[in-house]
Amino acid sequence: MENLIYKIGLDVGSTTIKSVVLKGEEIIFKSYERHKSMAVQKTIELLFKIKQIIKNNPFTISITGSAGLGISQKGNIEFVQEVYATKIAALKYKKDVDVVIELGGEDAKILFLSGNKEVRMNGSCAGGTGAFIDQMAVLLKLTLDEFNEVALKHKKIYTIASRCGVFAKSDIQPLINQGATKSDLAASIFQAVVNQTIAGLAQGRQIKGKVMFLGGPLTFFEELKNRFKETLKLEEKNAIFPENSQYFIALGASLYSASLTEKTNIDEIIESLKKQEKKEIKTSLSPLFKTEEEYIDFLKRHKKSDVKTKDINEYSGNCFLGIDAGSTTTKIVLITKDDEILYSKYLSNGGEVVSIVLNCLKEIYEKIENSKNKITIKSATVTGYGEDLIKHAFLVDFGIVETVAHLKAARHFVPDVDFVIDIGGQDIKCFKLKYGAIDSITLNEACSSGCGSFLETFATALGYSLKDFVKKGLFAKSPVDLGSRCTVFMNSSVKQAQKDGASIEDISAGLSTSIVKNAIYKVIRAKSKEELGKKIVVQGGTFLNDAVLRAFEKELEINVTRPSISGLMGAFGCALYAKENQKESSTILNLEQLKNFSYTVKTATCFKCPNRCTLTINTFSDKQTFVSGNKCDSYKKDEKPKEIKNIVDFKYNLVTNLPKKTNKKRKIGIPLVLNMYENIPFWVPFFEELNFEVVLSDTSNKKLYEMGQYTIPSDTACYPAKLVHGHIESLLKKDVDFIFYPSMTYNFDEHISDNFYNCPIVAYYPEVIKANVKTDKKLIIDPIGLNNKKFFEKKAFEIFNKYFSITKNEIKNASNKAYEGYLKYKQKIVEYTKDAIEFANEKNKNIIILADKPYHIDPEINHGIDKLIASFDSVVLTADSISFLTNEKIKTTILNQWSYHARLYTAANFVTKTKNANLLHIVSFGCGIDAIVSDEIKEMLEKNNKLYTCIKIDEIANLGAVRIRIRSMFAAIEEAKKNKKQIKEHIYV
């Protein structure tokens, strides 16, 4: 069959290039390789290879893939959309397939081939893809093969946020630090990918029938396949993993090309690609360094901020130990009484922080023993994610919060420093100083973290070491402008740059600049560079890269101080703290104890409350145990609880215990979600008066969420909204006649705002439920308003009369009870609030007001933040409790028209007037209205010298990061107190 035409299919993705050449039905050539961001060049090379095979015979060709679009234009090759190409191949080879799931480097796709044909791919979120697994493998220090192998041996699956890579990472990191095994983590990461695919892509459409799995990750990772099969409950015969899975899309492109006009000259394509290979890129930045001399000057300048070191053999006397057990690295510093460094280490922990510290301590003791002089570790301090664990394991004297440690170190170099920024592996931390006290602390929100480690992962993905990769950018001629949003989006920007043919050098310099911009404009949210201050200290491992440092200085247009020990600042600060607070003798384990040191890690689940925390239990050689993963202290059996005032707990118990009446014949189900947390005290008496038994949905938890996940249509809606689906599912399983969840555009007018809207999500989520959840139960979602009692009665009669027989009089009675019930509820809140404030004043305690919404009392939504704050011996109140108490309308510069948010202004105003009160703004990821509100509250508080702290929460279940923020907040509150005293003393002296 000589005259069969060659069909060439190219698939150029974000990280790899694949090709297939068909002759007739037969694959005569295929290839798969990483293109290391040199997509055009690799395509040319590949075409040369293909030319060797097909010679000068006629052929057809088409190209697909995310980087293929650009190349298609450059080389004048027909482009076929990749999902479409997949579909062509799937239909050709596996006719009876119902669903295709394909995971690629940065893309995830799902195709529904039977029934209503649909194709979906991931949008602005690149989480749950191959790149995500790569990133996680780097984090666990495993090759991809090892990663798969250990995953197969897992015993337990942890819950890891499946929305985006950055979130997942902040879930995994603490687990690593707590000593979770790599096997369990790897498997959990695969599970997260599966969840992301189902939630993010299927978006409500059920995946059933024969499912075909495609793409690199699904070819190579056995355990990922298992996770999919298990989660989708697929029988063996319905899970199809075809041969040549990684070439499948290229195969589709090749098949598609059959419909195109024949070509004869492959050189023509190669030539036009070559011409385009080195085209200038439009948006580029000025070079970091124009000349070698500029770079040398820069190095000289930064050399000045050096720390003296001293040979341990030449020293005698006391020394002080600082340990920074960070999220990805562990740093240890030992200093003399004159602050000289005797010993220092900067190590990647790869998940084993305890053994790293153990080895370092042994090394230090050995050095001390070998020295002729007497050296004593007088005291030691630890900070960082692993603080608690290390403190317990080695009996370290002090544990301090990271921010305090960093500030101590920064002051050592620039005593009048007014701004410190630390970019570490996973976090950006920065704080402003005013009158020598911490004025505000900013940590990166969950959505834009991953700074340093992102660079590293990217370097690795492109086949470079971090150092080499960043270095490449130093003299880049035209750095690519990669934008300044979160790292996930950066991925796409890089993709675009690759498409435009940017060089590695330019991409490297661009990424360094992006991280800096991200820090300044996203995390610190600086409006102008002057805002940061004049005396700036930068630190953290990421700033050890000259390119990043330079980009930072260029962006701010000022010179900053980078201590030579930039990466060790946390540990150095700890050592300084140890020196300042030294005791008679240190409790830290001695060499003898270290030699006998051993520890084991176990996991367990706590059943004391609905949170069902996964506990990681470390048992040390002295039989001491250390438990982490807990959200509260209830796992400890015997301790007597302290007196706590926590209105979140109070409200939650109040609301969930409201339904009293039972009636087997008439049952109405109400989902305990969003605004219902506020309205239950209204509806329960209403329906009970109408002789209904009110059945509330089950308690929120991850399981409940997952139960409803398959009907969620918009994955970027807030978590409280997405939880509604689970609540409705739980009601569907109950014996109820109706499910009541009305649309509510408005709330009660509390006279604290210009209008009294609900946000669009709260107002209309019932409509989403109606349109997306199949139910055999009657769903009552009619719009209703409660503000006008008379009008309510009129409308309520119209509505309920449609569903069951009822008289106007019955409605009237029920309505009386409902308004009464709601009023009573409010009164109870006010009483509790008054009590709590009095209690705080009497006992001299801090009051922390959660600037929250009614649904934030759900433990699955707040992740136990309230209990965490209470455990710091503070009184916890909420926005509504304050606004019910004061009823004050606050003047705002913006339109104050949403009821729940209006309460936040009222609460903030209360804080400005109350000495021992501080505010913590709780924002659910995706809350658009809080974007407006947070700036306004921040201004209100700062004008009155109060701290503004904001915590963004999502599905993330780990409190590690939240704990740091809250501790920092308390440290700042304490500093402010001290500082005020000092100022006062000044005045009165």
Added chain:
Amino acid sequence: MSDFQYKNEERIIFTKEMKKTYKILIPNMLPIHFELLRNILIVEGYDCDLLKYEGEDVIKEGLKYTHNDMCYPCLLVVGQFIYALKSKKYDVDKTALLITQTGGGCRASNYIHILRKALKKAGFPQIPVISINLSGLEKNPGFKFSIPLIKKLASALLYGDMIMNLYNQTMPYEIEKGSSLKLKDRWVLNLSNQYKNSTGFGKKIMTKNFNDIVSDFSNIKINKTKKVRVGIVGEIYVKYSSTANNNIEKFLHKENVEVIIPGILNFIIFKADNRIVDIDLYGGSKIKKYICVEFKKYLEDLQKIFIDSIKKNKNFKAPASFEETKKGVLKYLNYGVKMGEGWLLTAEILELINSNIKNIICVQPFGCLPNHIVGKGMIRKILNNNENVNIITIDYDPGATKINQENRIKLMLASAKENLK
């Protein structure tokens, strides 16, 4: 009940004096409509400029002066204004800004306030911002809404809708490239001249103009080949503004597609209709209801003339009236769903499907709250109830890259082309 009460706000009032000496900057939200709108304002004695800045620099300014999580349209409008003010092209002590304000539970009602905040931060606290709204929100002595002015503005929206509609129906098929564009420009000029002569906005003259526009467009020589037709719906700003949607229309035209974009008139009627429904559902003033009913009727009358004049010509498909559009949506949403584009967005999708336009792109800013409900939230049900419908949703924000968006559109076009066969 949903009335705003604004008390003694601190804002710079646009005074009568300013009218004489100030230049008013207007963001270009809909190219044809706003061109006409500007020309009307010029006739009224205002000195105006339509801002067409776009690209990286505008986004940069927007990012600097708005909250990270604020919606993209807000960021762009703020960015565009501040970029213009910093450009030195305008005397910042003699410049005012004009912005539309819809009111309602969506974040968009706050754009004007966020803009003022941003102006302060960027060092332009002296600049007055004029609000264009139908709710009597903010008043300015130097910028008054007379009945004739409201009529003129309403007529401009109708003309804009008509030219946009016919242009989109003609351009993809024109034989002589550029002829539709030429005609479009000619009509914008013609209408502006009419406004200059204080005409063009009465019912009679509008009827004549509508007929003339239709007949002019039908005279363009076309070759009606079979093309993929794609409807665009979504959040109002992203839907119309090429700055926000990375010029989606142009991209689709290049892909050999006929683009259908529902006009703005239904959105305006929708806003009036909301107020009526609101009073029915939650109570409220009867006088207010009466005014809204009258205003709605006025617009619907004009709409009828508009539709009739297109219907008379076989070559063109007329858009559906407001009431027709509204009818179909009740199976999906109740009429109380009013925030943002509310039920109208879903209704527009259904209306497109009804007119056999089964490829639909729903565009919105990333994290758009109402669209979680009325856009993404309804698509599953729409797909279940209608065969061969091909809908994608695309999010826009400063970080989303064009390549990803275009890739997704290409995907939908691949299926669309297959369905065409």
